[in-house]
Amino acid sequence: MPEWYAFLILFVGLAVVIGGIVALRVHAFLALITAAVVVSLMAPGEWVDKIPRVAEAFGSTAAGVGVVIALAAIIGGAMTASGAADRVVRMFIDLFGERRGGTALMASGFAIAIPVFFDTVFYLLVPLARSMHRRTGGCYVKYLIAAAASASAHALVPPTPGPLLVANELGVDIGLMMLVGIAVAIPASIVGLMFGSWSDKRMTVAPPAETESTGRHAADDAVYAEIAGDDELPSLAWSLAPIVLPVCLITANTVANAVQLDLPEPAANALAVLGTPNLALLLAAILALVTQQMYRQQSLATIANSVEHALMSGGVIVLITAAGGAFGGMLREAQLAPAIKTAFGETAASGIGLLLLAFAMASLIKFAQGSSTAAMIVTSGMVAAMIQGTSLGYHPVYLCTSIGAGSLVGSWMNDSGFWIFAKMGGLTELQTLRTWTPLLAILGVVAMIMTLLLATAMPMAPPAIP
Template sequence: MNDPIALLLLGIGVVLISILWLRLHAFLALALAALVVGFLTPKESLLHHWQVEKPATPEDAAKLADQTVGKRVAEGFGRTCAKVGIIIAMAAIIGTCLLESGAADRIVRSALALCGEKRAPYALSSSSFILGIPVFFDTVFYLMIPLAKALASQTGRNYLLYVLAIIAGGSMTHSLVPPTPGPLLVAGELGVDIGQMIIGGLTVGIFGMIGGFIYAHWANNRWPMEVRCGDDMTSEDLKALADRSDDELPNIYLSLAPILLPVILIAGHSIMKQMIGSEPTADQKEWLSLTSVLGDKNLALTLGAGMALWLLSKSGLKKGKELTVAVRKSLGSAGSIILITGMGGAFGGILQQTGIGSTVSAWIEESGMGLTGLLLVAFFVTVVIRIAQGSATVAMITSVGIVGGMIEPNGGYWIGYVALAIGCGAKPFPWMNDSGFWVVGRLAGFTEGETLKTFSCIISLLGVVGILVTLLLANLWPNFIF
């Protein structure tokens, strides 16, 4: 089969049928799609990929093109896991420790105390925005929805505003800011510096959160709701949560440390490189050497995980056995994510070998849309995959395999914009095939119709605002701050 578009559609079709009809795990669906597309990719396409798109010597290109499909899939899987495996595992440990030590609760309560009751929605948004960096969105929502219910019970109003404020903050960082698996893999596959991706993701994410917050206020005024108990707790549980003593929680500085330490180390190295420039002095070289070690993404997340484990040990879990249980719980959830992410990277690599990148980039060049066209293609490809199969992470993983081959290495723009466009495209339009749709609906006590007009709409708006901001930044500052 010589048509890259046909191979692309076939691969996406295999993923969708496997997940939606056969009910296979995402790892198996991606593996099956990679094998099918890889088997049908002609040798001519493989030679073109290794000679033109990924330049190699004629001898090396011939050897690479002769590899079996199994070896090509396995190498793509291993390459992706090498990029993201340690980071995802350490981020999972940080997330679990924040939850079980009470640090996450402390962050939210401190924000609420700082903002006051009138500004409680801002506190909820900012807290979920911060927690969404190392913690998956579903987990952030599990953590914060009881606090929103307790607040609404005390004030007697603004329940929907509180719920949507949580969604507006936590959802943006989930798709834009590493070390969450989606943006982490996209940045790695496109060769975007992780520190730069964090800065860019936070920048676009803040604007998206503001847009979502405006919608949250409008929706709260249009559809006022009383507190719903949902599936997670009874009214007695709400009272117990509201009465929980602050003395049981760690202080705010220690609570923030496991999140801020890796972010500062990774972003700090990127900022240092930018400030020093291409001709550093001897002293500056020493500083760069130090920040390159501490700012390594694997080491930075490991230090953050160590800080989180220490915090957990000081919160009452004194026995090593209990700490081991917490780590085992973290790695159990991380293992599945690593497998899905790794196989997604393998599938993306197989798609690139079909020549799809060259085909679409030629179309963009002929249309004269340039960088704007590339970003819009990245956005809408991700949107289509997201709507079709439900998972934002799978949509990003699949999309980067399609879009990655379209990028010119020296195109005169920051490649991170493409990563941000993919992240924004993973937002619209969550519906019944998205696990987050059911998590939010059941825990918030919404009907399916209410979930569609609140959760689905605000998530879609976040993506639209995000891509508009990304397009604006890309046209005003093609190289961003880098």
């Protein structure tokens, strides 16, 4: 098959995805699964296998990420309903104090964003940003930007769907993805907070009008309707457990395997089982639900309904993610890697240049269609197809963080996060373009710089990718 035909298949696949989402406004799942079918029909292979292999790739991706995404959705819903997420936020505020309210909002948002989706995190933090603005008499823009800086964790740290899919697509251990993602995301969030302080001195924004009955903006009531004073919130230990437990179990298993600890066989077996992401997050979900029942005194039927609601939102993400995995699998069937090596040489799919290429591709796709998750899904499929059988010179985890960093850049009016930030924060479109859009670009660029530094200083190069 000539290499130009592989590039034609890639172009057609991208056109179907971006055209479907942007021009036709179809659901991301339909756009991705249609693109997977089209690419599979155009790719080499027996005709009788062309459609079944799409389903096989879909199922393989769902097997890798489906349980984790579903459990993360349950954890996020339970932490919100029980008030555990609110307790974590207040803990950081007590720790840093109101004089460092921006740091407190950034740190709490970063911690909660690991198991909880970004929009929920922002809904939780915006009322506190308004409250601190009232008490300090200023710094509202800084507080809003500090709350939004948690987007770096959303794009770089599993078990949020985007980085989880990217790690699965490139064969990276989830525990390692957590560790490197956190190492890359923390500096990005810190620089984002600095940008918030700079912006606050150059822009005056007043919070939206509050309702006289609650003292909060009406949009906050849906989140805080059942949460009152500190005495009704879960304890700090119960609140942190659903976040700390899975992170510790998964990373402990990853570190033990990486350094080849000589543990007794029973301890090694226990750590291998408990450190599996599916079991670690299942234990965390159980803890989150127990906390919800203990502190909210809800019936089992009510808790079951909340779990069902969380699974409905998580199920949509699983479908989109698995469809993206199918699309990436069909790009590999199109023999894109050999075509790139033939057209541009063996070094085209390796080296630091590939990290920059992955970052640029994710940024362009994000700018075109607005979704960070979709940008990560499409880019990871393309990159995975490009690096088959290639020795990168560094661990593919850095490709994962490059893709995650790129998916932050290029956020504007076609991004749902843009409108969440604008409407919840009470900003105009122009003010949002001056705050949210450069913030996301800064987060992505700093994360990319950290990725390049780590890939150079600690390459951890594995064998060639099969």
